Amino acid sequence: MEREQWSSTLGFILASIGSAVGIGNIWRFPYIVGENGGGAFLIPYLIAVLFFGLPLMVLELAIGRSTGTSVISAFRSIRQRFAAAGLVIVAVVSLILGYYIVITGWVLAYALFFALGQPIEFDAFIGSYLPLAFFLLSGLAVYVTVRSGVREGIERLSRYLIPVLFVLLLLLVVIALTEPGAAEGIGFYLSPDFSRLTDPGVWIAAFGQAFFSLSVGMGILLTFGSYLGKEGLFRNAAIVAVADVLVAVLAGLVVFPLVFTAGLDPAAGVNLAFITLPAAFTEIQYGMVLGALFFLMLFAAALTSAVSMLEVPTAALMDSYGYPRKRATLLVFAAAMLLGLPSALSYTALNLEVLGTPFLDLADYAFGTIGLIVAGLLVSVVGGWFMSRSRICKEIGGCGWQQTVYMALIRYGVPAVLLITLVGSFFRGSG
Numbered sequence: 001m002e003r004e005q006w007s008s009t010l011g012f013i014l015a016s017i018g019s020a021v022g023i024g025n026i027w028r029f030p031y032i033v034g035e036n037g038g039g040a041f042l043i044p045y046l047i048a049v050l051f052f053g054l055p056l057m058v059l060e061l062a063i064g065r066s067t068g069t070s071v072i073s074a075f076r077s078i079r080q081r082f083a084a085a086g087l088v089i090v091a092v093v094s095l096i097l098g099y100y101i102v103i104t105g106w107v108l109a110y111a112l113f114f115a116l117g118q119p120i121e122f123d124a125f126i127g128s129y130l131p132l133a134f135f136l137l138s139g140l141a142v143y144v145t146v147r148s149g150v151r152e153g154i155e156r157l158s159r160y161l162i163p164v165l166f167v168l169l170l171l172l173v174v175i176a177l178t179e180p181g182a183a184e185g186i187g188f189y190l191s192p193d194f195s196r197l198t199d200p201g202v203w204i205a206a207f208g209q210a211f212f213s214l215s216v217g218m219g220i221l222l223t224f225g226s227y228l229g230k231e232g233l234f235r236n237a238a239i240v241a242v243a244d245v246l247v248a249v250l251a252g253l254v255v256f257p258l259v260f261t262a263g264l265d266p267a268a269g270v271n272l273a274f275i276t277l278p279a280a281f282t283e284i285q286y287g288m289v290l291g292a293l294f295f296l297m298l299f300a301a302a303l304t305s306a307v308s309m310l311e312v313p314t315a316a317l318m319d320s321y322g323y324p325r326k327r328a329t330l331l332v333f334a335a336a337m338l339l340g341l342p343s344a345l346s347y348t349a350l351n352l353e354v355l356g357t358p359f360l361d362l363a364d365y366a367f368g369t370i371g372l373i374v375a376g377l378l379v380s381v382v383g384g385w386f387m388s389r390s391r392i393c394k395e396i397g398g399c400g401w402q403q404t405v406y407m408a409l410i411r412y413g414v415p416a417v418l419l420i421t422l423v424g425s426f427f428r429g430s431g
């Protein structure tokens, strides 16, 4: 059967933005900025995106388009034994997906609670079995989309949801900026503390956040690249990266003005999205409507990211084992739900934890932090060192000095910062 292709460059860009823009932009980015030097954090963050994230995005797209297949078979075609590295990436992305769907379910529940005007306290919510139902619902939405194919499913979903997301975000920014706490909130969010830039931990946080947010190093863009025609890779990857940074920065302009308007603690870390912000919505005028819109936007972001993750194992099964799409999707969906189940149960009465850490937190650390970096390393080493230079050049528009600089970044720069981020994340996690 002929390989599916995106219906247009715009469709591909929207699907890639859908993958990149997720919970990481709207929930994670604002609190990480708050914790790591405010406006000054943007310096390491932009360096990470521009010089390391973006080149890796382009490499993934180049591998995908050049080999015309998904991650396991693409790696196998570079060297037989690299199929195992492809398998590791597929495993990591499936494991991330498991707990990502759990959080997507929380978001969906919150959107619904606010729409009904009845927000629930977070601890009571995740302590109940209600999140299981939303986990299943969100999982089904992801499944149905991927089952429908590249054009009819993934691309179409992003065509609808990404414009909705941007409109909601802009609307919320305008409203948040007119709230009484806006100036104070923005002061907290963006006033730079440059002294923090000497702290290596800030740089590690910036790199970790950039790779997570861009969805890079997970074989997603590689798989998406295998459905590409003749588009210019740099330009399109740059559009996706800019959109990703923009959504993250704008999300902070919604979150902090609202938190300050409600007089709440802005340094709530991971609690920001599900405890502080909902509390803020109950304090401010039209809070229920705004809360519903905020969580609806977050749900759109999360759903399109989860869909892109499920496509990786699905395409791998199709390409490596010849499964038809429908059967492949069903199998990987079932696997991802099973892998996510311990995370979904981790805060319930069953209290699933390992050495005192809830399973979901552990999954985020082991797969979403460490696993993600290891996968990025595999992509950069296999692609940068073992795919021939001329083959990469062919994908990125010739072999001039720009490409020489690019290859140096891919071969040395990207693996080096990924290694440093890996070591740093180990110490941060265990320390």
Ligand code: PFF
Pocket (backbone or CB within 6 Å): 019, 020, 021, 022, 023, 024, 025, 093, 096, 212, 213, 214, 215, 216, 218, 220, 305, 306, 309
């Ligand atoms: N980029 C997505 C976000 O920012 O929420 C999350 C993500 C998707 C991470 C895919 C990793 C991944 F492989």
